[in-house]
Amino acid sequence: MDYLWAFLVGGGICVIGQILLDVAKLTPAHVLSIFVVSGAVLDGFSLYDKLIKFAGAGATVPITSFGHSLLHGAMEQAQDHGFIGVSIGIFQLTSAGIASAILFGFLVAVFFKPKG
């Protein structure tokens, strides 16, 4: 059941992105930026956690969860350190994603040749 909901919700989020691309004629960068902001805003109302509980990776794999993780890290530290905590915690949960994207992106650029 987990897998079915992950498929349906994850696929559904991608369909929203495809509609924004085709109908609203936005560039992929605009679509992804909108998704990240909506993830943060939805998490501001504590709605994104409910989606994750329901859909698992269907909600954590799309880029919307990046905005959600940024805010989550910020709020965790804000409880202990106040306003400064927002700055301390903002990359806490997304660190693994950003760090590995930089590292693997760099290594691939070193060892592979550009195609096409």
Add this chain to the structure above:
Amino acid sequence: MSNKFDKQNYKNTVKSYQPKPNLFLNCIKAFIIGGLICVIGQALTDFYINVFGYSEKDAASPTAATLILISALLTGLGIYDKLAQFAGAGSAVPITGFANAITSAALEHKSEGYVLGVGGNMFKLAGSVIVYGTVSAYIVGIIRYLITQ
């Protein structure tokens, strides 16, 4: 004659020559590929929970890192870009699309050198995601902090 191609008419004139995207078919493709990437993510999450004993929350980080590694390798092999042509948003919206944006920008500018090319252009496409994510998380975070105090 000259009026026909003025600014107002330009969009309408050009429109008839542009290929019409097949919205329904594109959405089906995006749905299937995007859904499948999330299913792979779910399988990885379960793997990290059951084999390495991560909690459900902590498993998100290694899952994201593994997906990013797979995506970076597929980008290097030129496979992810072919997938992206087929799937559209289905391969761009998951975190793998973020890794693809970083890796392909780094690869593309490799010829300009490792510092100015790879280092300087790595976030050319993915930078906006980090910028707007961080700014919006700051704003929402501070508002929420003020409200809950």
